[in-house]
Amino acid sequence: MQAVGCATLIEMSASVPAQKEKQPTAIVWFRKDLRLADNPALCAAIASGAAVLPVYILDPEESLHWPMGGASLWWLHHSLAQLQTSLAERGLRLVLRKGTAKEVLFALANEVNLQHVFWNRQYEPECIARDKQIKTALQECGIAAESFNGSLLFEPWEIRTGEGNPYKVFTPYSRACLAAPPPEKPQPDVKVVPSPKGWPQSLPLDSLELLPKLNWADRLQETWMPGEIGAWKHLRAFRLKKLSGYPEHRDYPAEVSTSRLSPHLHFGEISARQVWNELQGQQDAAPYLRQILWREFAHHMLYYFPTTPTDPFRAEFRKFPWKMDAARLKAWTRGETGYPLVDAGMRELWHTGWMHNRVRMVVASFLVKHLLLPWQEGALWFWDTLVDADLANNTFGWQWAAGCGADAAPYFRIFNPILQSRKFDAAGEYIRRWVPELRALDNNAIHAPWLATVIALKGAGVTLGKHYPRPIVDHATARAAALAAFASLREK
DNA sequence: TTTTGAGTTGTTCGA
DNA sequence: GTCGAACAACTCAAA
Numbered sequence: 133m134q135a136v137g138c139a140t141l142i143e144m145s146a147s148v149p150a151q152k153e154k155q156p157t158a159i160v161w162f163r164k165d166l167r168l169a170d171n172p173a174l175c176a177a178i179a180s181g182a183a184v185l186p187v188y189i190l191d192p193e194e195s196l197h198w199p200m201g202g203a204s205l206w207w208l209h210h211s212l213a214q215l216q217t218s219l220a221e222r223g224l225r226l227v228l229r230k231g232t233a234k235e236v237l238f239a240l241a242n243e244v245n246l247q248h249v250f251w252n253r254q255y256e257p258e259c260i261a262r263d264k265q266i267k268t269a270l271q272e273c274g275i276a277a278e279s280f281n282g283s284l285l286f287e288p289w290e291i292r293t294g295e296g297n298p299y300k301v302f303t304p305y306s307r308a309c310l311a312a313p314p315p316e317k318p319q320p321d322v323k324v325v326p327s328p329k330g331w332p333q334s335l336p337l338d339s340l341e342l343l344p345k346l347n348w349a350d351r352l353q354e355t356w357m358p359g360e361i362g363a364w365k366h367l368r369a370f371r372l373k374k375l376s377g378y379p380e381h382r383d384y385p386a387e388v389s390t391s392r393l394s395p396h397l398h399f400g401e402i403s404a405r406q407v408w409n410e411l412q413g414q415q416d417a418a419p420y421l422r423q424i425l426w427r428e429f430a431h432h433m434l435y436y437f438p439t440t441p442t443d444p445f446r447a448e449f450r451k452f453p454w455k456m457d458a459a460r461l462k463a464w465t466r467g468e469t470g471y472p473l474v475d476a477g478m479r480e481l482w483h484t485g486w487m488h489n490r491v492r493m494v495v496a497s498f499l500v501k502h503l504l505l506p507w508q509e510g511a512l513w514f515w516d517t518l519v520d521a522d523l524a525n526n527t528f529g530w531q532w533a534a535g536c537g538a539d540a541a542p543y544f545r546i547f548n549p550i551l552q553s554r555k556f557d558a559a560g561e562y563i564r565r566w567v568p569e570l571r572a573l574d575n576n577a578i579h580a581p582w583l584a585t586v587i588a589l590k591g592a593g594v595t596l597g598k599h600y601p602r603p604i605v606d607h608a609t610a611r612a613a614a615l616a617a618f619a620s621l622r623e624k
Numbered sequence: 625t626t627t628t629g630a631g632t633t634g635t636t637c638g639a
Numbered sequence: 640g641t642c643g644a645a646c647a648a649c650t651c652a653a654a
Contacts, residue, residue, distance in 0.1 A: 293652060299651085300650080300651060301631060301651055493633065538650095544645090546634075547634065551635075619647095622647075622648080
């Protein structure tokens with residue numbers, strides 16, 4: 133690795149006498165905040181009076197343990213393209229670079245008269261460590277480095293129990309949020325930004341190679357519109373059409389009744405503050421805003437318990453008798469478990485990079501409790517395939533499903549995939565959409581085709597084991613085994 | 625320090 | 640078909 137730091141910088145500066153006369157410049161280091169409105173780092177850069185240099189760095193070391201999955205990379209490509217367009221409308225460019233963030237920032241410091249670097253914080257443990265190091269290194273070189281809260285309503289350390297400890301239970305956490313001074317109002321879109329006279333070199337977006345080599349992303353393209361504009365379209369449509377019916381409709385995966393803002397929030401194309409501000413005070417907004425607080429809580433947990441992406445929050449779960457089985461895991465990932473609702477969910481995920489929340493719970497419960505596969509395997513698959521893959525949310529969700537997290541599901545809460553299917557997809561609409569080989573089965577048979585009569589199956593053109601798999605586990609047997617496995621934790 | 629009430633999302637069984 | 644209880648015990652948060 134090339135050594136960079138003050139010595140190099142000073143040396144370079146000395147060899148470039150013109151450096152001092154160059155225009156003072158402030159870098160806005162874009163990360164998970166790919167928007168122009170309500171972007172505190174950008175606002176700070178403008179307020180600094182220096183020329184504003186927007187930079188995005190594709191940093192292979194940003195998350196060595198959690199490199200972005202294919203779906204996230206696809207999203208990132210399009211979100212960056214959108215950001216480039218929005219910046220161009222304001223006479224700005226987005227300088228794209230590849231490399232470790234520290235090296236890139238110091239390289240830029242040699243190309244411009246760098247006075248400030250501004251960014252919005254991330255809360256993944258690896259990012260925190262990296263950013264801290266960079267901040268110190270920059271400051272040692274006399275470059276002002278400042279970070280801001282761009283993605284949360286409340287910083288993880290702002291919400292504490294009466295004792296000053298982090299919360300471990302959601303309900304008191306959410307109460308504390310609602311009792312705290314309300315989040316600041318979002319800042320308006322920026323229209324006029326002082327731009328540099330000259331621009332440092334930028335890599336072309338395509339050269340970052342974020343798009344998949346094989347063209348599997350058509351379905352993503354049809355489903356999503358990455359970027360700030362798409363985010364606001366979703367939010368406005370949700371507010372106008374879905375918000376008031378949200379509590380009654382949110383559990384039905386065939387409907388478009390949830391906000392689908394998760395990937396936009398993850399990439400910071402819209403901020404939680406903006407969502408909060410837009411919906412607060414609306415009729416019946418509370419149940420949805422509560423979901424935003426779950427996101428806050430997941431970040432709170434990740435911040436205070438940084439090993440939870442890989443280790444169970446409840447230590448006793450280290451000895452849980454998981455049964456690793458590659459064939460079963462593969463069946464689950466491909467949506468070939470023989471349980472139509474589970475398979476529909478897994479296929480929705482594969483095709484669109486997203487899965488309805490209700491179904492996420494069902495497939496997660498199925499992986500962990502019916503198949504007894506380690507929750508980390510499920511988390512990894514989600515990480516690779518979700519466009520909203522987010523370390524805090526993903527970790528929290530899987531620990532919850534596995535029962536090893538804070539405030540987790542009790543051990544006996546084992547979703548019955550057939551019952552959930554009958555309850556939340558009674559008309560089989562969701563299943564027919566994603567498991568078309570079962571399309572012709574009637575509304576009763578479609579939830580559990582192995583229980584259908586021979587005649588019904590024949591009439592629908594379905595041969596089990598040929599067109600659609602038989603269930604890979606029997607529900608009652610698997611449930612009993614899961615209860616026994618959980619009981620074994622208590623015995624020792 | 626001790627006590628108390630509560631804790632996202634469910635299922636099954638028996639009356 | 641509907642309804643309530645049982646399914647564990649523990650930890651958390653606050654009084």
